[in-house]
Amino acid sequence: MTIEFSNFSFRYASLDKPTLKNINLRIEQGEKIVIIGPSGSGKSTLGQCLNGLIPHSIKGETQGSLTFNDHATTDFSMDNFTEQVGTVLQDTDNQFVGLTVGEDIAFALENQNMSPAQMYPLVKSTAQLVDLEQLIQQAPDDLSGGQKQRVSLAGILVDDVETLLFDEPLASLDPVSGKRTIEIIDELHQTSGKTIIIIEHRLEDVLHRPVDRIILMELGEIVADMTPAQLLSSDLLSKHGIRDPLYLSALKAAGCQIVAEHHPESLAQLNLEPYRVAMTQWGEHAIDKTAAKSVSPLLSVRGLSYSYDGKRQALDDLSFDIAHGEFVSILGKNGSGKSTITKLLMGVIEPDAGSMMFDGIDLATLSIFERSQKIGVVMQNPNHMISHHMIFDEVAFGLRNRGDDEASIEKKVNEMLTLCGLSKFRHWPIEALSYGQKKRVTIASILVMEPKLLILDEPTAGQDYRNYTAMLSFIEELNRKLDITVMIISHDMHLVLEYTTRSIVIADSRLLADQAMIEVFTQPQLLAKANLTTTSLYELSCRLGTSDPLNFMTHFIQQEKAAL
Numbered sequence: 001m002t003i004e005f006s007n008f009s010f011r012y013a014s015l016d017k018p019t020l021k022n023i024n025l026r027i028e029q030g031e032k033i034v035i036i037g038p039s040g041s042g043k044s045t046l047g048q049c050l051n052g053l054i055p056h057s058i059k060g061e062t063q064g065s066l067t068f069n070d071h072a073t074t075d076f077s078m079d080n081f082t083e084q085v086g087t088v089l090q091d092t093d094n095q096f097v098g099l100t101v102g103e104d105i106a107f108a109l110e111n112q113n114m115s116p117a118q119m120y121p122l123v124k125s126t127a128q129l130v131d132l133e134q135l136i137q138q139a140p141d142d143l144s145g146g147q148k149q150r151v152s153l154a155g156i157l158v159d160d161v162e163t164l165l166f167d168e169p170l171a172s173l174d175p176v177s178g179k180r181t182i183e184i185i186d187e188l189h190q191t192s193g194k195t196i197i198i199i200e201h202r203l204e205d206v207l208h209r210p211v212d213r214i215i216l217m218e219l220g221e222i223v224a225d226m227t228p229a230q231l232l233s234s235d236l237l238s239k240h241g242i243r244d245p246l247y248l249s250a251l252k253a254a255g256c257q258i259v260a261e262h263h264p265e266s267l268a269q270l271n272l273e274p275y276r277v278a279m280t281q282w283g284e285h286a287i288d289k290t291a292a293k294s295v296s297p298l299l300s301v302r303g304l305s306y307s308y309d310g311k312r313q314a315l316d317d318l319s320f321d322i323a324h325g326e327f328v329s330i331l332g333k334n335g336s337g338k339s340t341i342t343k344l345l346m347g348v349i350e351p352d353a354g355s356m357m358f359d360g361i362d363l364a365t366l367s368i369f370e371r372s373q374k375i376g377v378v379m380q381n382p383n384h385m386i387s388h389h390m391i392f393d394e395v396a397f398g399l400r401n402r403g404d405d406e407a408s409i410e411k412k413v414n415e416m417l418t419l420c421g422l423s424k425f426r427h428w429p430i431e432a433l434s435y436g437q438k439k440r441v442t443i444a445s446i447l448v449m450e451p452k453l454l455i456l457d458e459p460t461a462g463q464d465y466r467n468y469t470a471m472l473s474f475i476e477e478l479n480r481k482l483d484i485t486v487m488i489i490s491h492d493m494h495l496v497l498e499y500t501t502r503s504i505v506i507a508d509s510r511l512l513a514d515q516a517m518i519e520v521f522t523q524p525q526l527l528a529k530a531n532l533t534t535t536s537l538y539e540l541s542c543r544l545g546t547s548d549p550l551n552f553m554t555h556f557i558q559q560e561k562a563a564l
Helices: 043-050 078-082 101-111 116-129 145-157 175-192 228-232 246-253 273-283 338-346 368-372 391-402 406-419 435-447 465-481 493-499 524-529 536-544 549-563
Strands: 003-012 020-027 032-036 060-068 085-088 163-167 195-199 213-218 221-226 297-307 313-323 327-332 353-358 375-378 453-457 485-489 502-507 510-516
Touching (some): 003 043, 032 043, 043 195, 101 116, 101 145, 116 145, 145 175, 175 195, 213 228, 246 536, 246 549, 313 338, 313 353, 313 510, 338 353, 338 375, 338 453, 391 435, 406 435, 435 453, 465 485, 465 493, 510 524
Parallel strands (some): 032 195, 163 195, 453 485
Antiparallel strands (some): 003 060, 297 353
16 A cells, blocks of 8 residues: 655644644655654654544544545545554553453454454464463453553454554563564564555664664754664764664764665674774773762661462562662563562552562552652653653642642742653643653653652653653763652663663573672673673674673763763
C-alpha cells in the first residue's frame, strides 16, 4: 500500500495553532521508515492520522490530503483504517481488550470469525515469537511494562494488515527484548513485504537492523527525509535535539568528522580505519579516579520478598542500601521485579518478608500519605499519575493536598514549570500534550514536593534527548546541591552511563550485582544474565583494541558531563 500526505495540516480542536504543518510525504509499498523528532514535534500525531484515531477519536481541523493507494481517506470509517494499518501504541494499557494475554492476542482473529481450532496454534506460535508463551494465561494488568509492550506487538503480528505502525515500540523494553523486537519487525518486513513505519526516540536501537529512510520532524514539519548514513553524517540530529548513537558521540568527542561513505548507520558496518589513530589517542587519556565518599544509608532494604500470586516470586530475599545523596540505577530484564520495589516503598503493596528502613524509620510504621512526603515516585506511564485537566493544576495538586497557601503554590509551580521546560504550557490542557510532555508534567508534580528520595521509573520513555538531558541535569543539580537522593529504574543504558554512579542489577527476582556503574557496564556476561547489553561505547573500545575499556568509557562520560 502506498501512503501519501499532500500539503497536509492538522490542528487539534483544543489548540489555536496546527500541530502538523504542510506535510508532504510519500511512503511506498514495502518500505521501512523511521520517524524521529523531539517531544511535541508531531510524530505521534502523524501516526494517529495514519491509523484513523484522527479524525475518528481525536477531533480537530484537517487540511490537504492523505491517500492510501491513491484513495482519499476522508470518507474512511475506522474499520477501513484498521483493515489496512495495524498499530502498536506507545501507551499499551489503552490497547488491551482481552482478560488474558491469549485472549488479547486472539482478538483480531475473533473479529475475523476464525474458529478456535484454527486460532489456538496461531496465537500460541505468535506468543512464542515474542517470548510470551509462559504468560499466555496471565491478565495483562499483572504484567510489567515491557511484557505489555510485547503483548501489543503480538496482537498485530497475528493479524494480516498491509502496513504496521509502531509508536515507540522500545519505550518499555529492556535492551535484549528491544533488540529482539527490532529483529522480529525486520524479519516480518523481509518475509512479508509489509510497509513498516516506526516512531521512536531510541534511534541507535532501531538501527540495529537496516531501514530505508529516516524522517526527522520538528514543530510539526518535516525537516529531513534521508537515508540513515546521510542523516548520521550530518549535524541535523544534535541541531534538533536528538541523541547521536553512542559510538558516534565518542567519535565526535575525539574530533572525528563523520562521513556517509564510512557507513555510520551502525557500529557493525562502520569503517573504523580512518578514525582509529584519533580514537586510540583520545581513549588513552588519563581520567579522574576520585574515590566516592562513604556516607550513611538513607534507605536500607533487608531480605525483601514478595509474590503477587503466592507462587512465583517477584522479589526473593533482596538486600541493598542507598546512601544519602546517591544517584543510583536499578537495572534488570522486564518482569525482574524492579517496579515491584517501587510499589513496596510506596506502600501500595506490603512485603511477604523483609524490612525497609528509611532515614532510621521503619517504613512499615508509615501510611502511604506519610511515605509520599518523603519518597517521590514518577511512574513509568504518565497517564497512571495524571488526575487533572489543566497542567498547572496537576503540578499544584500535591501542594494543595498538603495545605500550602495559594501564593506559595503559584510561585513554586511556576518555578518548577520553568525548570522542567513547561512554562509556555502552563495554561494548556493535558490532553494536548505528547506522551513525553506528559512525562515532564508528572516529574514536575513530584519535584515540586521536594522529596528526600526521588524514584524515576523509565524517565526517558517518550522523551527526546534535549528535554531529558535538561531534566536530568536539573535533577542532578538538586541531587548535588540539596542532597536529594535519586533512584532510577531504567533500560536506557545511555542514561545510566551518564548520570548514575552505582547500579543494582536484578535478574529472576534476585540481586545479581551491586557495583559501581562503570564496572557493571564492562561485564558482558553479567549484563547478559539481566537481559542487558554492553553499550556501543564498550563495543567501540573493544573494536579499537584499547587496553582499558573502563578507562575509555569513563573518559567519555567525564567529557560528556563537562560539556553539559
